[in-house]
Amino acid sequence: MNKELIKISSALIADGENFLQHIVDNNMDTLFLSVADGKYPKDIYFEFPESIVLDRVDFFTNHPTNDDGKITKYEILYKNSSSAKEWRSIYVSNTYSSKGIRIAKFEPILAKNMCLRIHASSSKKVAINNIEFYIREDLKEKLLEIFEDIDCKK
Numbered sequence: 001m002n003k004e005l006i007k008i009s010s011a012l013i014a015d016g017e018n019f020l021q022h023i024v025d026n027n028m029d030t031l032f033l034s035v036a037d038g039k040y041p042k043d044i045y046f047e048f049p050e051s052i053v054l055d056r057v058d059f060f061t062n063h064p065t066n067d068d069g070k071i072t073k074y075e076i077l078y079k080n081s082s083s084a085k086e087w088r089s090i091y092v093s094n095t096y097s098s099k100g101i102r103i104a105k106f107e108p109i110l111a112k113n114m115c116l117r118i119h120a121s122s123s124k125k126v127a128i129n130n131i132e133f134y135i136r137e138d139l140k141e142k143l144l145e146i147f148e149d150i151d152c153k154k
Contacts, residue, residue, distance in 0.1 A: 114133075
């Protein structure tokens with residue numbers, strides 16, 4: 001999947017030139033960094049160009065010079081379609097103290113939208129360098145053998 005086609009949105013305000021789009025630009029030298037606002041949870045929404053089957057999400061929380069924005073507790077939620085009303089929680093992290101990679105593994109899901117909900121972070125900011133979505137093409141193919149489209153509508 002071309003990550004540049006993923007629509008990203010959030011109520012978080014970028015700190016300087018550290019925009020949301022840096023989360024999916026495949027460049028570890030750039031990052032999204034929010035300003036401190038003191039409110040939790042902090043949500044970042046991802047809308048995929050089409051529904052995908054995935055079972056893992058990894059992201060890096062590395063500010064280059066300090067711990068600002070280091071994500072210490074988070075949750076992953078998803079929707080099967082853009083019109084779905086309720087978010088479903090698929091993963092809740094442990095509490096982390098170190099910077100670095102965060103790995104969320106879960107049972108395969110069919111998702112059109114995903115939410116990264118941050119419950120705790122250092123300095124009341126959010127820092128994300130890069131995110132990876134692990135797509136299960138084998139399961140997508142099985143769904144397409146049964147249904148005419150990936151959203152299982154027909």
